[in-house]
Amino acid sequence: MPTPRPGTLHVIATPIGNRDDISARAVATLRAVAVVAAEDTRHTRPLLQHLGIDTPLVALHDHNERTAVDGLVERMRNGDDVGLVSDAGTPLISDPGFRLVRAARQAGLKVSPVPGASAVVAALSVAGLPSDRFVFEGFLPAKGGARKARLAELAGEARTLIFYESSHRILECLEDMRDVFGADREAVVARELTKLFETVLGAPLGELVGTVAGDANQQKGEFVVMVAGREAGEDEKLAEGLRVFGILKEELPPAKAAKLAAAITGAARKALYGA
Numbered sequence: 316m317p318t319p320r321p322g323t324l325h326v327i328a329t330p331i332g333n334r335d336d337i338s339a340r341a342v343a344t345l346r347a348v349a350v351v352a353a354e355d356t357r358h359t360r361p362l363l364q365h366l367g368i369d370t371p372l373v374a375l376h377d378h379n380e381r382t383a384v385d386g387l388v389e390r391m392r393n394g395d396d397v398g399l400v401s402d403a404g405t406p407l408i409s410d411p412g413f414r415l416v417r418a419a420r421q422a423g424l425k426v427s428p429v430p431g432a433s434a435v436v437a438a439l440s441v442a443g444l445p446s447d448r449f450v451f452e453g454f455l456p457a458k459g460g461a462r463k464a465r466l467a468e469l470a471g472e473a474r475t476l477i478f479y480e481s482s483h484r485i486l487e488c489l490e491d492m493r494d495v496f497g498a499d500r501e502a503v504v505a506r507e508l509t510k511l512f513e514t515v516l517g518a519p520l521g522e523l524v525g526t527v528a529g530d531a532n533q534q535k536g537e538f539v540v541m542v543a544g545r546e547a548g549e550d551e552k553l554a555e556g557l558r559v560f561g562i563l564k565e566e567l568p569p570a571k572a573a574k575l576a577a578a579i580t581g582a583a584r585k586a587l588y589g590a
């Protein structure tokens with residue numbers, strides 16, 4: 316009996332909101348594969364039903380990916396094509412699937428992208444912030460101290476910064492960004508992209524905090540937060556001083572943290588404490 320042709324892993328982007336954003340190629344691929352590995356089958360099944368697709372689904376999420384990968388790779392070795400989708404957008408971008416893609420490639424199997432919607436790119440395209448160079452940070456730490464420390468490490472970054480954030484932490488996140496980056500740093504919050512209540516708000520961080528705090532509707536949904544990078548003309552010492560100060564003030568009183576950060580970096584202590 317001849318050895319079957321190995322199957323392909325198709326990494327398929329699905330809509331981030333509006334179902335009409337799915338590509339014709341994605342629909343054809345979802346219909347043609349032997350099985351679709353989905354982050355949450357309860358979320359993906361309605362999409363497939365909407366498209367008139369009855370391809371079987373299997374779950375592939377953070378809690379079972381290690382154990383599920385071997386079985387899917389074996390299916391591809393035996394000739395099955397497998398589709399990989401996340402709940403929304405392009406798989407692996409702050410979503411499961413990395414282990415499956417890596418295992419498939421290590422097994423010599425073909426991994427083919429079926430590109431489409433991505434919240435990162437969609438948000439950046441309408442933000443009006445510099446887009447020639449950017450950094451995607453995914454989700455920041457959930458706890459305030461760790462979140463501020465990570466933001467402090469990014470204070471001197473010249474590229475546009477992009478984050479995901481949940482409705483539970485969006486206001487706290489913006490407040491921390493204001494405190495670490497400064498109230499005048501330009502930022503954009505893109506909420507519920509491609510959905511009915513889509514909003515894109517751009518303003519200095521100090522103003523954005525006030526807008527979101529004053530409107531409960533702006534604290535609901537899924538968020539992409541984009542922050543302008545440090546301007547080329549900003550003092551390098553101040554940028555580094557702010558980074559060090561942000562870390563130290565989690566463990567020390569602000570005045571002492573500013574004094575130490577100034578001594579370490581050469582930045583002006585008053586500028587650090589004021590920022």
